[in-house]
Amino acid sequence: xxxxxxxxxxxxxxxxxxxxxxxxxxxxxxxxxxxxxxxxxxxxxxxxxxxxxxxxxxxxxxxxxxxxxxxxxxxxxxxxxxxxxxxxxxxxxxxxxxxxxxxxxxxxxxxxx
Amino acid sequence: xxxxxxxxxxxxxxxxxxxxxxxxxxxxxxxxxxxxxxxxxxxxxxxxxxxxxxxxxxxxxxxxxxxxxxxxxxxxxxxxxxxxxxxxxxxxxxxxxxxxxxxxxxxxxxxxxxxxxxxxxxxxxxxxxxxxxxxxxxxxxxxxxxxxxxxxxxxxxxxxxxxxxxxxxxxxxxxxxxxxxxxxxxxxxxxxxxxxxxxxx
Numbered sequence: 001x002x003x004x005x006x007x008x009x010x011x012x013x014x015x016x017x018x019x020x021x022x023x024x025x026x027x028x029x030x031x032x033x034x035x036x037x038x039x040x041x042x043x044x045x046x047x048x049x050x051x052x053x054x055x056x057x058x059x060x061x062x063x064x065x066x067x068x069x070x071x072x073x074x075x076x077x078x079x080x081x082x083x084x085x086x087x088x089x090x091x092x093x094x095x096x097x098x099x100x101x102x103x104x105x106x107x108x109x110x111x112x113x
Numbered sequence: 114x115x116x117x118x119x120x121x122x123x124x125x126x127x128x129x130x131x132x133x134x135x136x137x138x139x140x141x142x143x144x145x146x147x148x149x150x151x152x153x154x155x156x157x158x159x160x161x162x163x164x165x166x167x168x169x170x171x172x173x174x175x176x177x178x179x180x181x182x183x184x185x186x187x188x189x190x191x192x193x194x195x196x197x198x199x200x201x202x203x204x205x206x207x208x209x210x211x212x213x214x215x216x217x218x219x220x221x222x223x224x225x226x227x228x229x230x231x232x233x234x235x236x237x238x239x240x241x242x243x244x245x246x247x248x249x250x251x252x253x254x255x256x257x258x259x260x261x262x263x264x265x266x267x268x269x270x271x272x273x274x275x276x277x278x279x280x281x282x283x284x285x286x287x288x289x290x291x292x293x294x295x296x297x298x299x300x301x302x303x304x305x306x307x308x309x310x311x312x313x314x
Contacts, residue, residue, distance in 0.1 A: 022156035064241030090141055
């Protein structure tokens with residue numbers, strides 16, 4: 001059964017969904033990849049996630065919310081990695097720096113690197 | 114200081130793991146000069162506050178009231194949308210498919226989630242779900258009944274599979290009860306789902 005919500009309350013359910021969506025749109029508009037390349041790759045990853053789900057946990061498939069943006073993020077990292085622009089080690093290091101920044105920044109202050 | 118003891122809530126709340134990965138990715142891309150954070154914020158603002166189903170609804174309402182505009186919208190969609198400032202940013206073409214008593218149109222993207230962003234904004238979660246993406250093609254009548262829509266047996270259902278290049282917007286039939294209303298009042302009749310074909314006005 002498809003849950004048939006009538007109208008969207010908000011475009012994005014979480015701020016990071018909006019951020020990762022906009023990053024891909026921005027990189028596309030700046031010419032780093034064309035949209036056909038993006039949707040081909042993204043579609044492949046969606047299909048892969050779906051068959052993994054069916055095999056490993058018997059779920060019905062992606063529900064199109066959080067899981068969708070996780071694959072969007074995975075696809076964006078893959079595409080930029082293939083172009084030699086990002087690498088996993090640097091991403092891990094930056095993630096660790098962001099965690100530190102959040103822990104060290106007093107509540108209510110903007111968190112910056 | 115009275116509050117110099119360790120306090121679990123003194124620091125900022127840690128965002129979820131994927132949010133941290135997005136931050137790391139954005140930081141790296143900004144440092145490489147590939148991403149302008151202001152441009153990313155502008156895109157978010159556009160899709161959160163400015164681009165949404167109200168745009169499509171205003172087009173449909175106008176088409177219902179203005180046969181000449183309707184002709185333009187159906188036959189010269191890209192031209193008229195570009196003229197109105199709703200052109201596709203990803204280079205996509207938008208095709209308007211008109212419901213008739215003989216044919217109901219339903220839009221899906223079986224590959225991923227291609228959708229007419231410039232006129233409907235970002236798609237709802239159900240449009241992106243595996244359940245909808247697979248079943249809209251194999252059993253559209255059943256899917257529509259789950260949305261509360263019963264399509265008469267003598268009305269054909271045509272399913273349009275969107276691609277990176279071509280996105281579809283359904284032009285629903287105007288309900289008789291709305292005949293004679295002006296465009297501003299008609300907008301309220303046009304639901305988002307009706308412009309995907311998963312609803313009726």
